Amino acid sequence: xxxxxxQTLLDSHGATVHRFLVAAVGPSDAEDCFQEACIAALxxxxxxxHSDNLRAxxxxxxxxxxxxxHRARARRPVPxxxxxxxxxxxxxxxxxxxxxxxxxxxxxxEKQRMAxxxxxxxxxSYADVARALDCSQDAARRNVHEGLKRLREEMQS
Amino acid sequence: MNDGLDRDLAEAAGTxxxxxxxxxxxxxxxxxxxxxxLDVAYAQVDSPLGPLTVAATDRxxxxxxxxxxxxxxxxxxLSREISPRVLEAPERLDPIRRELDEYFEGHLRRFAxxxxxxxxxxxxxRKVLRTTARIGYGKVLTYGEVAAKAGSPKAVRAxxxxxxSNPMPVVVPCHRVVRTGGALGGYTGGIERKEFLLALERG
Numbered sequence: 001x002x003x004x005x006x007q008t009l010l011d012s013h014g015a016t017v018h019r020f021l022v023a024a025v026g027p028s029d030a031e032d033c034f035q036e037a038c039i040a041a042l043x044x045x046x047x048x049x050h051s052d053n054l055r056a057x058x059x060x061x062x063x064x065x066x067x068x069x070h071r072a073r074a075r076r077p078v079p080x081x082x083x084x085x086x087x088x089x090x091x092x093x094x095x096x097x098x099x100x101x102x103x104x105x106x107x108x109x110e111k112q113r114m115a116x117x118x119x120x121x122x123x124x125s126y127a128d129v130a131r132a133l134d135c136s137q138d139a140a141r142r143n144v145h146e147g148l149k150r151l152r153e154e155m156q157s
Numbered sequence: 158m159n160d161g162l163d164r165d166l167a168e169a170a171g172t173x174x175x176x177x178x179x180x181x182x183x184x185x186x187x188x189x190x191x192x193x194x195l196d197v198a199y200a201q202v203d204s205p206l207g208p209l210t211v212a213a214t215d216r217x218x219x220x221x222x223x224x225x226x227x228x229x230x231x232x233x234x235l236s237r238e239i240s241p242r243v244l245e246a247p248e249r250l251d252p253i254r255r256e257l258d259e260y261f262e263g264h265l266r267r268f269a270x271x272x273x274x275x276x277x278x279x280x281x282x283r284k285v286l287r288t289t290a291r292i293g294y295g296k297v298l299t300y301g302e303v304a305a306k307a308g309s310p311k312a313v314r315a316x317x318x319x320x321x322s323n324p325m326p327v328v329v330p331c332h333r334v335v336r337t338g339g340a341l342g343g344y345t346g347g348i349e350r351k352e353f354l355l356a357l358e359r360g
Contacts (some may be wrong), residue, residue, distance in 0.1 A: 005232040005233065005236040005243035006242055006244055007199075007244050008229070008232065010244070014182075015175060018174065018176055018177045019174065019175075022173055022174060023170075023173060027174075031181060034177055034181060035184065038189075039189060039192055042189055043194050045241055046242060099165075099168075100169075101162075101165040101166055101168075101169045120170065121170060121173070152161075152162050155161055155162060
């Protein structure tokens with residue numbers, strides 16, 4: 001069995017992994033997470049037993065790094081310089097941590113949060129969400145739906 | 158279902174960056190090297206003979222490819238024969254890039270870059286290429302002379318095949334091997350390139 005060169009993987013799926021991370025952990029943590037995820041992927045790559053669905057494999061590694069970053073962030077106080085600044089007149093307010101809707105998704109329970117990001121940002125099928133989260137397809141579907149349902153309820157309240 | 162949430166998610170997705178920055182990719186290549194998880198680094202190097210793909214391992218230069226080979230096909234062979242941990246890492250190839258620039262300007266007569274022979278099985282072909290690597294700038298040997306120096310004076314045809322398989326043209330100067338009587342013989346990158354290199358070295 002022969003694996004594609006890692007650079008080819010990065011060229012094909014690096015953008016998706018990066019976008020997923022920017023949404024899941026915010027633009028500033030995403031840069032570190034991206035490096036960590038790629039290094040972890042490179043480390044494991046030669047031992048990979050098949051080359052099926054390398055995108056889901058990369059996202060599985062990336063979502064673990066996103067969970068680590070999220071937990072680390074929850075443990076540390078928010079530094080003052082990261083506090084959102086008031087938008088200057090005429091400029092759209094771009095929060096430091098990205099779009100407000102991502103901030104709300106980030107409040108969901110871990111499984112729902114990752115399932116929603118993988119589905120809505122990385123555009124994975126439920127089968128691939130299941131692969132990335134190491135769960136059944138039913139569980140992947142349920143997590144996406146329950147997460148979205150919860151967000152809708154919050155929007156209405 | 159198309160509601161406020163779907164709209165928010167779609168709008169937010171539209172603001173995401175299109176991918177990691179070039180700087181992020183450069184840092185990745187650097188860090189991969191530091192952590193020992195970069196096995197094959199490659200870069201494209203401009204030359205008068207077209208853009209060359211050059212690749213190196215920790216042991217040295219492993220591949221120089223003319224643009225007749227697609228980048229994908231070059232990388233696939235490296236992935237299969239050496240390691241799938243292949244990354245574009247231009248900084249890692251800076252030393253050989255400089256040497257190639259100087260060579261094509263006519264200033265460099267001997268490449269100092271170390272060579273990794275991994276892509277050539279340890280046998281007669283490798284002996285032929287090692288012999289060829291010792292032919293000096295501006296000198297030529299015949300296929301028969303190379304065969305003899307490689308230890309098999311009768312293996313003239315196999316010598317030609319070995320040179321044809323040279324994974325590092327220009328640096329391992331297979332262009333310096335010609336037919337008895339002065340005809341150029343074949344060349345891995347096409348006969349025009351062989352003529353160009355020999356003319357360059359005649360100065």
